[in-house]
Amino acid sequence: MDFNPILHVDHVRKSYSDTPVLKGINLSIFQGEFVSIVGKSGCGKSTLLRIIAGLEDINEGEVKVNGERLTTINDGARMMFQDGRLLPWKTLLQNVGLGLTGDWKPKATYVLNSVGLKDRAGHYPSSLSGGQKQRVALARALVHEPELLLLDEPLGALDALTRMEMQNLIESVWKENRLTAILVTHDVEEAVLLSDRVIVIGEGEVVMNKKIDLPRPRSRSNPTFHHYTEEILDVIMEESCVKKSECKIV
Amino acid sequence: MFNRVWREKLIPWMIPMIILGLWQILSMNGMIPATILPSPIAVIQSGAELTASGELIDHITISLGRALTGFLIGGFLGFLFGLFNGLFKPLDLLLDTSIQMLRNIPHLALLPLVILWFGIDEVSKVFLVALGVLFPIYINTYHGIKTVDKGLIEMGKAYGLKGYSLFFQVILPGALSSILVGIRYALGVMWTTLIVAETIAANSGIGYMAMNAREFMQMDVIVLSILIYSLLGKLSDWIAKLFEKKWLMWKQLS
Numbered sequence: 001m002d003f004n005p006i007l008h009v010d011h012v013r014k015s016y017s018d019t020p021v022l023k024g025i026n027l028s029i030f031q032g033e034f035v036s037i038v039g040k041s042g043c044g045k046s047t048l049l050r051i052i053a054g055l056e057d058i059n060e061g062e063v064k065v066n067g068e069r070l071t072t073i074n075d076g077a078r079m080m081f082q083d084g085r086l087l088p089w090k091t092l093l094q095n096v097g098l099g100l101t102g103d104w105k106p107k108a109t110y111v112l113n114s115v116g117l118k119d120r121a122g123h124y125p126s127s128l129s130g131g132q133k134q135r136v137a138l139a140r141a142l143v144h145e146p147e148l149l150l151l152d153e154p155l156g157a158l159d160a161l162t163r164m165e166m167q168n169l170i171e172s173v174w175k176e177n178r179l180t181a182i183l184v185t186h187d188v189e190e191a192v193l194l195s196d197r198v199i200v201i202g203e204g205e206v207v208m209n210k211k212i213d214l215p216r217p218r219s220r221s222n223p224t225f226h227h228y229t230e231e232i233l234d235v236i237m238e239e240s241c242v243k244k245s246e247c248k249i250v
Numbered sequence: 251m252f253n254r255v256w257r258e259k260l261i262p263w264m265i266p267m268i269i270l271g272l273w274q275i276l277s278m279n280g281m282i283p284a285t286i287l288p289s290p291i292a293v294i295q296s297g298a299e300l301t302a303s304g305e306l307i308d309h310i311t312i313s314l315g316r317a318l319t320g321f322l323i324g325g326f327l328g329f330l331f332g333l334f335n336g337l338f339k340p341l342d343l344l345l346d347t348s349i350q351m352l353r354n355i356p357h358l359a360l361l362p363l364v365i366l367w368f369g370i371d372e373v374s375k376v377f378l379v380a381l382g383v384l385f386p387i388y389i390n391t392y393h394g395i396k397t398v399d400k401g402l403i404e405m406g407k408a409y410g411l412k413g414y415s416l417f418f419q420v421i422l423p424g425a426l427s428s429i430l431v432g433i434r435y436a437l438g439v440m441w442t443t444l445i446v447a448e449t450i451a452a453n454s455g456i457g458y459m460a461m462n463a464r465e466f467m468q469m470d471v472i473v474l475s476i477l478i479y480s481l482l483g484k485l486s487d488w489i490a491k492l493f494e495k496k497w498l499m500w501k502q503l504s
Contacts, residue, residue, distance in 0.1 A: 075410065090500075
């Protein structure tokens with residue numbers, strides 16, 4: 001593991017019209033890590049991810065990417081959104097090739113193959129199932145060979161079986177491409193399954209930073225797995241938002 | 251007898267055909283006097299005569315020219331205003347209220363004014379058509395741009411698109427279906443405006459041909475003019491539909 005973090009979040013504060021969402025977040029992410037951010041809905045985890053992507057302004061503090069202060073869109077990061085956000089007027093191949101320049105087709109085709117949608121390159125997103133759409137969204141993020149893969153609850157809307165398939169897919173592309181990934185999820189099991197480290201956000205602050213020391217591939221039936229899940233869940237439950245009005249719905 | 255495709259093509263034409271047949275029969279029986287409504291065959295005959303003399307083609311060409319010129323000018327301006335007001339907040343604040351106020355004036359009410367300004371020259375017709383076409387295209391372009399999914403725009407930015415590439419890959423395609431609705435609506439406005447303008451203030455064109463025929467009680471020519479308008483209207487709508495099919499292909503393939 002590299003000694004210098006590729007991403008450093010330093011005392012970041014963020015409020016939406018006087019409602020504080022993040023109250024001084026400190027966080028470092030290292031090369032090759034898979035980090036999950038969990039917490040109750042409305043406690044700022046998605047906002048934090050969007051700040052890392054450069055999609056939100058911050059009120060105080062700073063985000064450093066490879067030591068440099070982030071002021072605009074984070075070009076080294078690619079985000080996968082919960083709702084896919086494929087362009088309905090582009091074919092799958094064109095969607096994957098979005099933002100690429102030059103001879104993009106072979107590259108996009110290759111990545112589309114790697115998520116198992118080889119035969120559908122010319123189809124439009126409207127003909128796909130939810131899981132397939134997220135595969136395309138994953139391919140679209142991977143094709144840029146991002147330094148940082150940001151996953152904003154990408155599996156939240158999928159059924160249990162598709163979810164498990166996608167978890168395996170995400171883990172394998174993370175491993176193969178030696179990516180650094182940050183996953184925001186409300187599913188603690190998913191976080192423990194995939195991550196090297198789980199960060200719990202409660203009321204706009206980091207309340208837990210837990211290293212997961214389990215060999216991969218991980219099994220949910222492992223007692224230690226269960227132990228990790230319990231421990232993290234306990235912290236989340238304690239840190240429940242007392243005043244609902246202070247929580248922004250994310 | 252017929253397969254399904256043919257049946258679906260023929261069924262929409264059944265009612266017009268039956269009406270046409272009845273009309274012809276009633277005319278031949280003398281139940282509809284020729285002074286009230288000429289028979290379809292009489293209309294077709296006068297159409298053939300006017301075509302042979304070249305008169306009809308001249309009038310149609312003139313009318314089409316006016317319609318298209320007005321449509322292009324008005325459509326272009328409406329599109330431009332809709333685009334810029336939709337994209338740039340300060341312009342929107344400056345212009346939208348004024349445009350909405352102008353929009354609420356029925357453009358045909360300006361006809362007397364337009365005749366005084368431009369006479370019964372080409373300019374008056376083109377001006378009215380352009381004015382009529384401008385607003386539906388403005389509103390639908392503006393609305394289309396404003397309602398493009400914000401999530402998609404954000405995604406585009408996060409994937410390195412900005413400026414032109416963001417506009418052409420995300421914003422314009424997102425607004426396109428609304429813009430096309432505006433165009434189809436505007437095509438209807440284009441023809442009605444032209445009909446009124448040509449009927450009242452012109453010395454050529456199909457509307458003029460109809461008014462001229464009225465002077466000589468040429469019922470068949472009047473009905474012919476009306477039919478030509480409806481055919482031209484149908485034709486332009488059909489062309490607009492073709493573009494819709496081509497550009498919004500992704501919508502049908504679900």
